[in-house]
Amino acid sequence: MMKRVLILGGTGDASALAAKASTLPGVEVRxxxxxxxxxxxxxxxxxxxxxxxxxxxxxxxxxxxxxxxxIDATHPFAAQISFNAAAAAAELGMPRLMLVxxxxxxxxxDQWIDVDSMAAAADALEEQAKRVFLTIGRQQLAPFxxxxxxxxxxxxxxxxxxxxVVPEGLLLFSQGPFDLTAERxxxxxxEIDTIVTKNSGGSATYAKIxxxxxxGIKVVxxxxxxxPQGEQVQDVEEAFAWLVGQPxxxxx
Ligand code: NAP
Numbered sequence: 001m002m003k004r005v006l007i008l009g010g011t012g013d014a015s016a017l018a019a020k021a022s023t024l025p026g027v028e029v030r031x032x033x034x035x036x037x038x039x040x041x042x043x044x045x046x047x048x049x050x051x052x053x054x055x056x057x058x059x060x061x062x063x064x065x066x067x068x069x070x071i072d073a074t075h076p077f078a079a080q081i082s083f084n085a086a087a088a089a090a091e092l093g094m095p096r097l098m099l100v101x102x103x104x105x106x107x108x109x110d111q112w113i114d115v116d117s118m119a120a121a122a123d124a125l126e127e128q129a130k131r132v133f134l135t136i137g138r139q140q141l142a143p144f145x146x147x148x149x150x151x152x153x154x155x156x157x158x159x160x161x162x163x164x165v166v167p168e169g170l171l172l173f174s175q176g177p178f179d180l181t182a183e184r185x186x187x188x189x190x191e192i193d194t195i196v197t198k199n200s201g202g203s204a205t206y207a208k209i210x211x212x213x214x215x216g217i218k219v220v221x222x223x224x225x226x227x228p229q230g231e232q233v234q235d236v237e238e239a240f241a242w243l244v245g246q247p248x249x250x251x252x
Contacts, residue, residue, distance in 0.1 A: 002026060002027070002028050003026060003027050003068040003069065004027075004028045004029075004030060004065065004066060004067045004068050004069075005021060005028070005029055005030065005067070005069040005243060006030045006062065006067045006069070007021070007029065007030065007031045007032070007071045008032050008070070008071070008072045008073060008081060008082075009031045009032060009074065010033055010036070010037075010074055010078065011074060011075050012202075012204060013099055013101060013202075013235070013236055013239075014031065014043075014073035014074070014099070015031075015044075016236045017071065017099065017236045017240060018031045018043050018044045018045045019043075021044075021045070021240060021243055022044040022045050024243065024244065029044060029045030029046065030045060030046050030048065030065070030067065031043050031044075031045045031046070031047045031048070032047075032048050032052075033048070033049045033050075034049075034051060034078075034081070035049045035050045035051075036158075037157065037158060052084070054084060055084045055087045058084050058085065059091050059092060062088055062089075062092055063092065067094070068095075068246075069094065069095050069096075069097075069243065069246055070085060070088075070089050070094055070095070070097070071097045071099060071239055071242075071243070072085045072097070072098045073098075073099040073239065075200065076100055076101070076198075076199075076201065076225075076227065077198050077200070077224065077225060079226065079227055082098065082227045082228055085228075086228035086229070086230055096230055096231070097230075097231050097232070097239060097242050097243075098228070098230055098231065098233075099232075099234075099235070099236070099238075099239045100232050100233075101200075101201040101202045101234060101235065102201050102234050103201045103224060104199055104200075104201055104221075107213070109213040110209070110212075110213050110219065111213075111217070111219065112218075112219045112220075112221045113218060113219070114223055115220060115221070115222055115223065116222070116223050117222065118136065118140040118144075119143045120222075121136075121143070121196050121220045121222055122143040122144050122146070122147060124220050125144070125147060125150060125194060125196070125220065126147060128194070129150055129193055129194035129218070130149070130151070131150070131151050131153070131190060131191050131192050131193050131194075132144075132151070132152050132153070132169075132192065132193070132194045132195070132196060133152075133153045133155070133186075133187065133192045133195045133208070134152050134153065134154045134167070134169075134196050135155045135195065135196065136196055136197065136198055136222070137156070137157075137198075138156045138157075138158060138159075138160045138164065141154065141164060141167060142164070142165040144167040145167045145168075147167065148168065150167070150168075151168065151169050152167040152168065152170070153169055153170050153172060153186075153190045153192065154166070154167065154170065154172065155172045155173075155174060156171060156172070156173055157173065157174075157175045158173070159173075170190075176204040176205045177203070177204035177205070177207075178204070178205060178208065180207040180210055180211060182207075183207040183210075183211040184211040184214065184215065187208070187211050187212065187215055187217060188215070192217060193217060193218065194218045194219070194220060195208060195209075195212050195217060195218070195219045196219075196222070197209070197219060197220070197221060197222065198222045198224075199221050199222060199223055199224055
């Protein structure tokens with residue numbers, strides 16, 4: 001009998017895993033997106049879009065759709081859905097794996113100011129920045145809007161919501177991966193003295209960290225939120241191996 005895996009997505013890793021898992025005989029791949037991106041890139045498998053309605057809604061979905069395995073491949077900062085997934089899977093006794101790419105770590109030459117929240121990042125800028133590259137997505141721009149002495153270069157994938165509070169500066173729309181030459185050029189062209197970023201990890205957006213190191217630019221690094229306990233792997237290959245190791249077609 002066919003087994004069904006639900007991949008909680010919204011990341012490049014989730015899409016890569018969906019493509020790989022779709023090649024497995026005996027497995028049907030479902031992918032869930034929150035619906036934040038108006039036109040997401042095509043993804044393998046059967047894609048559904050939108051929130052489930054908390055733990056209860058997700059539990060109901062997993063039960064109604066007869067999902068057998070759950071792989072949480074969401075972004076490391078999307079902690080709410082990860083906790084919901086942990087609770088729903090626990091309730092159903094369903095195997096659950098988290099695909100969590102490793103965080104970036106400080107290397108010699110880096111000048112990082114580690115903070116725990118966007119509010120703390122804004123506080124850190126107040127003391128020492130004039131021209132800031134803000135690469136934190138569009139959902140948490142408001143804490144920076146009070147910093148009228150600072151000019152912001154704000155890189156986004158999509159337009160902020162119409163009612164969003166946006167800091168003063170320039171909006172730049174583009175989507176990674178970004179290469180080192182272009183990142184170096186961008187930082188120099190706009191005379192950036194400080195970058196604000198989430199510690200997302202991965203290679204797609206790491207070039208700005210290397211460029212900052214080379215150019216002696218400070219990085220306000222927002223630490224990752226706590227995520228639930230449970231089995232974790234770090235990359236798509238390992239997640240695929242986990243899926244292959246699950247009892248599929250009644251065999252292990
Ligand atoms: P979040 O705070 O953890 O989740 C908020 C709510 O959004 C969840 O309670 C859930 O709604 C819904 N949701 C989130 N991910 C979902 C998914 N894959 N499928 C269905 N519903 C989902 O998440 P977030 O930080 O807003 O991120 C939303 C999505 O964007 C995630 O899929 C994440 O992978 C992606 N993303 C996030 C970031 C980031 O920095 N946060 C960066 C890149 C990509 P219900 O309670 O109604 O089910």
